Every structure is written in C-alpha cells, then in structure tokens.
C-alpha cells in the first residue's frame with residue numbers, strides 16, 4: 126500500500142531526473158500486488174512540440190499519457206492507480222501545484238520530476254510552487270561541463286534563442302550544458 130506523499134525530483138538538465146523517476150516506478154512495478162501491475166500507476170508527460178521520443182514513454186508505454194492542462198489527469202486516472210508520476214513537470218502550468226495537492230489528499234503517492242531553473246537561472250514557476258509543498262525533495266546534480274565538479278544545478282544554453290522554451294529538432298546536448306553555480310553565467314543580452 127502506497128502512502129499519500131508528494132515527492133519531488135529536481136535539478137538541471139542531464140542530471141538524471143527521469144532515470145530516478147523510472148527507478149522509483151520500476152520498484153513499484155516489482156512491489157505491486159496487482160496482477161496487472163500496469164494498473165498500479167499513471168505516468169504523465171506534458172505535450173511539447175519536441176520530436177524526440179522520450180525514453181520513459183518507451184518503457185511504460187500505455188501507462189504514459191500526454192496532457193496540456195494539469196486538470197486532465199483526473200479524467201485519465203482510474204481508482205486502482207494509487208501512484209501518479211509527472212515527468213518534465215516544469216512545462217505544465219502552475220495549476221499543477223493544486224492538482225498534485227488534490228491527488229495527495231485523495232490518498233495517492235505523487236512523484237513530480239522537473240527542472241529547477243530556466244536557462245536564465247530563474248525558478249520555473251510551476252516547480253517553485255510544487256517544491257514549496259513537497260514532503261520529500263531529491264536534488265539531482267550533473268557534472269559541470271566547465272570545471273568537472275559533480276554539483277551542476279543549472280543548464281547553460283549554448284544557442285542564442287531567448288525563448289523560454291526552446292523548440293528544436295536538435296539533440297539537447299548541442300543546446301545546453303550543465304554548470305555548477307560558480308561556473309554558470311546567465312545570458313546578458
């Protein structure tokens with residue numbers, strides 16, 4: 126039986142947030158007493174225009190749903206699903222903070238994974254609100270691309286776009302690199 130709790134996994138890009146989320150869901154899968162373990166949880170991804178296929182989608186297949194409005198989760202959820210996981214949650218609107226609270230109050234375990242800060246180093250509003258409600262926070266760090274220390278918490282944008290959400294077909298590794306606080310320089314123009 127899963128306890129109702131709000132768990133948050135956060136950090137910069139390439140810090141292993143989704144891998145940590147997958148690890149927790151796999152544990153759940155192994156521990157589930159339901160004959161059909163796929164009924165035990167629901168995975169939510171935001172609808173983004175990126176063409177890449179997310180790894181989490183390939184792993185959990187029919188349990189993964191893409192939404193654009195956080196409220197949509199209530200239409201997707203079945204009574205047996207006592208765990209709801211959100212990946213890339215920073216892309217969903219701030220109302221997600223109220224939605225996850227409702228889910229916890231309905232007795233569910235909620236795991237939210239998302240970026241801590243934008244490319245300018247400012248908090249992602251949705252994640253900031255959720256972090257203020259979290260009962261368990263796990264900070265993922267990456268290796269800083271400049272100094273090599275294992276404590277990068279920010280994502281440095283390598284291309285010149287000033288859009289908050291960079292939509293491209295390129296590999297994210299050519300667009301961002303992880304930096305520690307000391308090595309991060311926000312864009313100046």
Ligand SMILES: [Zn+2]
Nearest residue numbers: 269272305308
């Ligand atoms: Zn560094």
